[in-house]
Amino acid sequence: MARDHARIDIIIWDDPDWLDLSCEAQRLYVLLLSQKDLSYCGLLPMRLRRWASKCRNTSVDNITAALAELHNTRFVLADHDTEEVLVRSLVRNDGIWKQPNTLAGALRLAFDISSPILRAALAEELRRLPARCGAAPQMAAVALVAGAHEIPPAVQAACGTGRRRGAPASAPVEPTAPAVAETTGLSEPEQVVPTAVVEASGKGSGNPSPIPSEIPSALGQGEGGRGNGLVVPVSLSETQVQGVAPAREGVRTREDATRLVAEHVPTLPRSVVVRLVGEASRLLAEGITAEHVTAGLRTWAGKRLGVGLLPELVAEAMRAPVIAQAAGRSRSDDAVAAAMELVRRMAIEDGEIGEHDPAPQHLAAVLGLAPTRGDLLAVGSGSFGAVPALAGVA
Numbered sequence: 380m381a382r383d384h385a386r387i388d389i390i391i392w393d394d395p396d397w398l399d400l401s402c403e404a405q406r407l408y409v410l411l412l413s414q415k416d417l418s419y420c421g422l423l424p425m426r427l428r429r430w431a432s433k434c435r436n437t438s439v440d441n442i443t444a445a446l447a448e449l450h451n452t453r454f455v456l457a458d459h460d461t462e463e464v465l466v467r468s469l470v471r472n473d474g475i476w477k478q479p480n481t482l483a484g485a486l487r488l489a490f491d492i493s494s495p496i497l498r499a500a501l502a503e504e505l506r507r508l509p510a511r512c513g514a515a516p517q518m519a520a521v522a523l524v525a526g527a528h529e530i531p532p533a534v535q536a537a538c539g540t541g542r543r544r545g546a547p548a549s550a551p552v553e554p555t556a557p558a559v560a561e562t563t564g565l566s567e568p569e570q571v572v573p574t575a576v577v578e579a580s581g582k583g584s585g586n587p588s589p590i591p592s593e594i595p596s597a598l599g600q601g602e603g604g605r606g607n608g609l610v611v612p613v614s615l616s617e618t619q620v621q622g623v624a625p626a627r628e629g630v631r632t633r634e635d636a637t638r639l640v641a642e643h644v645p646t647l648p649r650s651v652v653v654r655l656v657g658e659a660s661r662l663l664a665e666g667i668t669a670e671h672v673t674a675g676l677r678t679w680a681g682k683r684l685g686v687g688l689l690p691e692l693v694a695e696a697m698r699a700p701v702i703a704q705a706a707g708r709s710r711s712d713d714a715v716a717a718a719m720e721l722v723r724r725m726a727i728e729d730g731e732i733g734e735h736d737p738a739p740q741h742l743a744a745v746l747g748l749a750p751t752r753g754d755l756l757a758v759g760s761g762s763f764g765a766v767p768a769l770a771g772v773a
Contacts, residue, residue: 385413386473396452406434407445408454411466419485420501421469422492425462453687458494465497467504476508476516483538486519487530495694498523503690513537524665636660639669643676651686655679658689671696 387409391397397405410430417423431442446464449455456465475481486505492498502520515537522531636659640652647655655676662672675693684692726732 382415382417382419385409385417387412388472397454400452400454401445401448403441403445404448404452404454407442408449408466411455411464412469417466417469418488418491419470419473419475419481420489420492421466421504422488422497423464423466425457425459425464451685451688453500453685456497456500456691458496461494461497463492463494463497465492465494465500467500470501470504471507476512479538482512483515486515486534486538489519489523490527490529492523495526495698496691498526499690499694632663633660635669636663636672639673639676643673644680654686655689658686662690662693667693667697674699 400408407430410433411417411423414423427439427442427446431437431439446455446457450457453467456467457463470476470482470485475485489498489501489505492501502523505516505520505523508516515534518534518537519530522534633656636656639659640655644652644655659672659676662675663669671693674696675689678692678696679686679689682692723732
């Protein structure tokens with residue numbers, strides 16, 4: 380069912396992270412929440428011009444600046460390479476997690492996300508959902524980070540197995556309803572998180588804001604919802620409630636993270652170092668290599684970014700070889716096209732082909748040239764045997 384309204388909890392006006400935003404950023408956040416094409420997992424196509432047109436006093440530059448502010452504070456995340464925007468906490472804040480069928484739809488739509496940055500952020504949100512949602516969100520989080528292009532059968536089968544509204548609890552896994560805090564309306568009850576081990580080290584409930592007070596949070600957050608917890612995700616093949624990771628493994632991972640931070644990040648305040656180590660520990664626990672985490676730490680050290688953006692920087696490092704390979708193929712294709720055009724022009728001058736004849740077909744038939752991608756140009760016998768090969772075509 381399509382969305383026909385946007386939910387904004389009034390406690391958002393008690394959140395200092397929200398109040399620190401500029402009026403342009405606050406307005407854009409509300410605008411994004413109320414877009415018709417916002418999916419249940421929080422994904423939006425990046426349409427800067429359309430958003431700017433919603434107010435006659437707003438330009439594309441205004442929208443771009445506001446979007447950057449929301450990204451830096453993690454209210455939303457944007458990937459300009461894939462032209463996607465994620466309203467990070469929509470699944471929790473819009474009550475989607477409370478509706479099994481709608482949550483199942485959100486998990487299915489999550490696999491439409493192309494950006495590894497947005498996938499990692501949404502996976503973190505899914506791990507924060509309460510135990511009553513069942514194992515599906517935790518399993519989907521693992522599959523998203525792994526790069527699955529469609530919802531795995533195991534996740535599909537797990538959808539709807541969580542406790543439905545009105546159903547009696549069959550085991551003491553359901554957390555008790557938390558009391559509403561007097562100041563912000565947010566609370567952090569103790570809970571059993573299925574299929575994941577969480578080592579919280581932050582403050583507050585963590586959201587850039589409007590979190591319903593009854594939602595347990597699996598991570599210590601604070602400061603615009605930047606996560607500081609250590610999460611050990613489950614595997615898709617084996618799910619266990621109240622699973623506990625080996626303590627020695629967690630200690631070793633944190634020791635490795637501490638070493639990487641000490642080696643590659645300049646001296647920082649202790650509170651920042653603790654949060655940075657927490658982020659690095661979580662990434663290592665997910666199975667991400669130390670080399671990729673190191674690359675992310677080095678990039679973070681040279682930028683003015685919050686600690687919570689380290690996963691996004693690591694994701695960029697992970698996809699760097701793919702981007703470089705794509706760029707290499709593009710340059711090779713351009714060189715091949717230039718070489719074929721040169722030969723075609725010479726063929727036209729010698730009267731072998733017509734002025735408007737398409738190059739590939741005629742060159743292959745008349746000149747014996749094989750315009751295959753990644754191969755050297757092969758010129759057959761005749762007056763074109765002396766055509767020089769272009770450097771760099773391979």
